[in-house]
Amino acid sequence: MLEARHLTKRYEGADVPSLDRLDLTVAPGEAFCLLGPNGAGKTTTVNLFLGFIQPTAGQALVCGIDAATDPLGARAKLAYIPETVMLYGALTGLENLAYFVEVSGLSAPRDDLMALLAAAGLPEAAATRPVRGYSKGMRQKVGVAIALARRAQALVLDEPTSGLDPLAANEFAALIGRLRGEGLAVLMVTHDLFLAKQCATRIGVMAAGRLARVFGTEDVDHLGLERAYLDLFATGRAA
Numbered sequence: 001m002l003e004a005r006h007l008t009k010r011y012e013g014a015d016v017p018s019l020d021r022l023d024l025t026v027a028p029g030e031a032f033c034l035l036g037p038n039g040a041g042k043t044t045t046v047n048l049f050l051g052f053i054q055p056t057a058g059q060a061l062v063c064g065i066d067a068a069t070d071p072l073g074a075r076a077k078l079a080y081i082p083e084t085v086m087l088y089g090a091l092t093g094l095e096n097l098a099y100f101v102e103v104s105g106l107s108a109p110r111d112d113l114m115a116l117l118a119a120a121g122l123p124e125a126a127a128t129r130p131v132r133g134y135s136k137g138m139r140q141k142v143g144v145a146i147a148l149a150r151r152a153q154a155l156v157l158d159e160p161t162s163g164l165d166p167l168a169a170n171e172f173a174a175l176i177g178r179l180r181g182e183g184l185a186v187l188m189v190t191h192d193l194f195l196a197k198q199c200a201t202r203i204g205v206m207a208a209g210r211l212a213r214v215f216g217t218e219d220v221d222h223l224g225l226e227r228a229y230l231d232l233f234a235t236g237r238a239a
């Protein structure tokens with residue numbers, strides 16, 4: 001479960017907050033996609049949940065743990081997949097997974113790790129090759145396998161499909177759907193309306209640090225979402 005309570009961030013020297021009293025709950029089994037123009041406050045929200053920055057007011061809670069006061073406790077419950085998953089290029093996908101599992105204080109036999117990589121969609125032949133030869137999509141799959149191995153209860157993703165070809169993005173969306181189905185609470189930042197429609201249960205549009213609109217994915221088709229998004233900014237209603 002991810003919960004923002006009146007979450008506010010005003011960077012030092014800024015006249016206005018970059019995030020302004022955000023209230024948001026992402027329940028287990030739910031995927032919430034955050035859309036919005038550049039500078040709307042999406043990454044600020046993610047960084048607050050990760051405990052990378054301190055809120056000016058309010059709370060970012062991961063399974064009830066305050067990310068500001070107990071960042072390690074919050075991060076133990078959460079997996080983060082950034083735009084590019086950072087892995088050790090000289091190690092194979094399997095070795096990377098084994099390493100990240102070990103630094104999380106866990107252990108798993110090779111067969112279990114291979115099964116996790118397979119569940120994330122990485123073929124066996126690729127899992128035993130050095131990561132420096134991986135595509136971006138393959139790196140993302142190792143990132144998902146790490147999240148699975150750590151038994152994270154919440155998953156936060158920042159632009160995970162940017163730069164992926166449509167096939168790889170589609171495959172990734174299906175994978176996120178499966179993780180959601182397994183009960184993870186998923187918060188994903190994206191500029192990709194199609195991806196949002198494909199894998200979210202709810203879609204929020206941020207503007208100037210506020211959640212301007214929230215859509216249930218059942219309530220809007222892809223074109224409707226695009227039209228609503230463009231309308232929101234064309235008419236200046238979100239400002």
Ligand SMILES: Nc1ncnc2c1ncn2[C@@H]1O[C@H](COP(=O)(O)OP(=O)(O)OP(=O)(O)O)[C@@H](O)[C@H]1O
Pocket residue numbers: 011012014018036037038039040041042043044045
């Ligand atoms: N470290 C920082 N110091 C000062 N201002 C910052 C800092 N980080 C972000 N901001 C400002 O906060 C606002 C929100 O930025 P944020 O990165 O959260 O937006 P975003 O919605 O993720 O944008 P994008 O789609 O471009 O990634 C912007 O006005 C940005 O300039």
